[in-house]
Amino acid sequence: GAGVSQSPRYKVAKRGQDVALRCDPISGHVSLFWYQQALGQGPEFLTYFQNEAQLDKSGLPSDRFFAERPEGSVSTLKIQRTQQEDSAVYLCASSLRTSGNTDTQYFGPGTRLTVL
Amino acid sequence: DAKTTQPTSMDCAEGRAANLPCNHSTISGNEYVYWYRQIHSQGPQYIIHGLKNNETNEMASLIITEDRKSSTLILPHATLRDTAVYYCIAGPSGGGADGLTFGKGTHLIIQP
Numbered sequence: 161g162a163g164v165s166q167s168p169r170y171k172v173a174k175r176g177q178d179v180a181l182r183c184d185p186i187s188g189h190v191s192l193f194w195y196q197q198a199l200g201q202g203p204e205f206l207t208y209f210q211n212e213a214q215l216d217k218s219g220l221p222s223d224r225f226f227a228e229r230p231e232g233s234v235s236t237l238k239i240q241r242t243q244q245e246d247s248a249v250y251l252c253a254s255s256l257r258t259s260g261n262t263d264t265q266y267f268g269p270g271t272r273l274t275v276l
Numbered sequence: 277d278a279k280t281t282q283p284t285s286m287d288c289a290e291g292r293a294a295n296l297p298c299n300h301s302t303i304s305g306n307e308y309v310y311w312y313r314q315i316h317s318q319g320p321q322y323i324i325h326g327l328k329n330n331e332t333n334e335m336a337s338l339i340i341t342e343d344r345k346s347s348t349l350i351l352p353h354a355t356l357r358d359t360a361v362y363y364c365i366a367g368p369s370g371g372g373a374d375g376l377t378f379g380k381g382t383h384l385i386i387q388p
Contacts, residue, residue, distance in 0.1 A: 202378030203376075205376065267319030267320045
């Protein structure tokens with residue numbers, strides 16, 4: 161079946177531009193996560209949605225980062241006024257159930273963002 | 277989440293068992309041990325998880341010490357496609373719906 165998809169796969173932005181990254185989770189998955197992965201590092205948690213509710217945004221590095229999931233399925237991560245330090249791979253993951261259950265997170269291929 | 281410590285890199289011959297160690301000495305009683313791997317240019321892929329007992333699935337086996345301070349992921353017959361970065365994560369009981377705390381992982385290289 162279809163897995164988690166992300167678009168675009170690659171994005172180049174000039175410093176100061178706004179970008180929007182899209183995530184299509186597996187159909188029916190309640191939970192959705194965004195992670196940021198810098199070169200040579202492991203992924204770092206950014207934010208978590210349960211359906212349309214953003215329950216944890218503790219990992220967002222600044223107020224330039226904003227995520228939404230208005231209908232509880234597709235999610236968008238928006239970065240305003242991009243900076244060079246925002247260059248990274250942005251990973252989206254989804255899981256079937258909610259907190260309190262041990263459940264697998266399924267990851268998309270990621271969007272590689274390069275800020276010039 | 278408890279901190280985990282893994283070797284930076286390991287080599288293993290194709291067809292042999294790959295044994296990847298992980299230390300998690302500060303793990304709490306309700307935290308699970310999860311293993312994910314990330315093949316180059318792909319997103320992480322779930323492998324296995326466990327709490328106290330050893331676990332086995334079609335991909336791997338997970339051996340957790342009795343004191344739960346360390347564990348070993350075993351790939352029984354490594355192939356070239358198993359070359360990847362392997363992450364050991366000690367996470368909350370709601371690991372499926374809580375953000376995972378990845379470290380730097382172990383870069384496993386399978387040699388032909």
